[in-house]
Amino acid sequence: xxxxxxxxLAIERYDRHFPFFDGTVAAPDGYKLKVxxxxxSSDLRDGVDRHGRMLHxxxxxxxxxxxxxxxxxxxxxxxxxxxxxFPRRLFSQSQMWVHPESELxxxxxxVGKKVALSSFQTTLSLLAKGDMKFHYDVxxxxxxxxxxxxxxxxxxxxxxxxxxFIGGRAxxxxxxxxxxxxxxxxxxxxxxxxxxxTPARRLFADPKAEELDxxxxxxxxxxMHVVAIRQSLVDSDPSLAHGVFDMFNQAKTLAxxxxxxPNWSRLAWGRxxxxxxxxxxxxxxxxxxxxxxxxxxxxxxxxxxxxxxIDEIYPPSHLFAEETLDT
Numbered sequence: 067x068x069x070x071x072x073x074x075l076a077i078e079r080y081d082r083h084f085p086f087f088d089g090t091v092a093a094p095d096g097y098k099l100k101v102x103x104x105x106x107s108s109d110l111r112d113g114v115d116r117h118g119r120m121l122h123x124x125x126x127x128x129x130x131x132x133x134x135x136x137x138x139x140x141x142x143x144x145x146x147x148x149x150x151x152f153p154r155r156l157f158s159q160s161q162m163w164v165h166p167e168s169e170l171x172x173x174x175x176x177v178g179k180k181v182a183l184s185s186f187q188t189t190l191s192l193l194a195k196g197d198m199k200f201h202y203d204v205x206x207x208x209x210x211x212x213x214x215x216x217x218x219x220x221x222x223x224x225x226x227x228x229x230x231f232i233g234g235r236a237x238x239x240x241x242x243x244x245x246x247x248x249x250x251x252x253x254x255x256x257x258x259x260x261x262x263x264t265p266a267r268r269l270f271a272d273p274k275a276e277e278l279d280x281x282x283x284x285x286x287x288x289x290m291h292v293v294a295i296r297q298s299l300v301d302s303d304p305s306l307a308h309g310v311f312d313m314f315n316q317a318k319t320l321a322x323x324x325x326x327x328p329n330w331s332r333l334a335w336g337r338x339x340x341x342x343x344x345x346x347x348x349x350x351x352x353x354x355x356x357x358x359x360x361x362x363x364x365x366x367x368x369x370x371x372x373x374x375x376i377d378e379i380y381p382p383s384h385l386f387a388e389e390t391l392d393t
Contacts, residue, residue, distance in 0.1 A: 073097040073306075076104040076119075076129040081324060082153060082352075085317040092316065094309025102126065128310055130154065131294040133366060134189040134375065138219040140385055141376035145297040148386040149307055150356040150393050151314040154291035156253055157277040158194040162269035163259065164249045165242055170269060173202040176209055179248035182238050185215040186229055187375055189290045194251045196369030201280065206373070212247060214238070224374040239264030253290070278346060286362040287351035292385070300387045307387035315354055355393035356386060 085091035183191040195206035210228040214235035239258035258264035328337040363382040
């Protein structure tokens with residue numbers, strides 16, 4: 067019997083990833099998993115900077131990866147391949163925050179304002195700027211952007227665009243309260259805002275309704291992360307790419323069964339929320355595979371090119387291991 071090869075996997079501990087940590091998901095044939103919980107930026111559990119460590123240090127065989135940084139990496143022919151699994155998704159509308167007493171209520175109100183981001187190329191930043199321009203007809207170029215995190219992949223800022231590095235992400239709540247900034251777009255608001263210490267509100271009066279309208283118009287739940295694998299592994303074992311795809315879908319199916327227990331979540335009405343979401347979305351917003359997500363990917367590629375992060379628009383098929391394009 068051939069000895070199993072070790073396959074290292076770097077992911078976050080979402081509910082859909084629990085099966086990896088409790089050992090209930092099966093590894094691809096011929097492999098045994100070694101799973102690491104690695105944060106994407108400032109998380110101290112088992113290290114930090116999952117995206118940078120995989121991209122520049124090749125520390126992991128397979129990893130959850132920033133969609134935006136991945137688009138840039140593929141545009142520069144870096145040695146990683148994609149698997150059409152998308153473990154993190156967010157709408158941009160709920161991640162836009164302003165001062166609660168401001169008169170800012172919609173994207174057009176942000177023209178000429180100072181808006182803070184994580185990095186310019188962070189996927190939420192890419193999505194929010196792209197949605198501003200192509201969904202709300204508000205040019206992102208007309209906003210003064212302040213970034214708090216160093217960029218993972220170098221790029222040249224478009225001429226005439228104001229992008230200023232300020233650091234100090236933890237200070238954004240205070241800066242908003244003191245009117246030093248007008249808004250911030252972040253998937254993880256500063257602790258002072260989440261805890262209620264610093265007042266802030268979302269830009270849209272009813273972001274949930276705004277996001278449902280967006281879903282109905284564009285047809286998908288925007289991708290934040292993709293699963294990436296080292297190109298050398300795919301080259302040496304082409305079947306591994308499909309094996310990883312099947313493994314993540316198995317984990318997704320297992321995770322869905324958790325909600326059959328009405329008290330699985332600490333949320334008192336967790337099962338109600340699960341049923342409500344199932345009824346609101348006409349199709350599974352978390353569906354993986356290349357065909358189902360092609361339009362979503364095309365939109366991100368357009369956004370990335372428009373924002374100067376990639377030099378040319380390439381087909382979505384360029385992103386993935388060839389063996390997974392039939393998914």
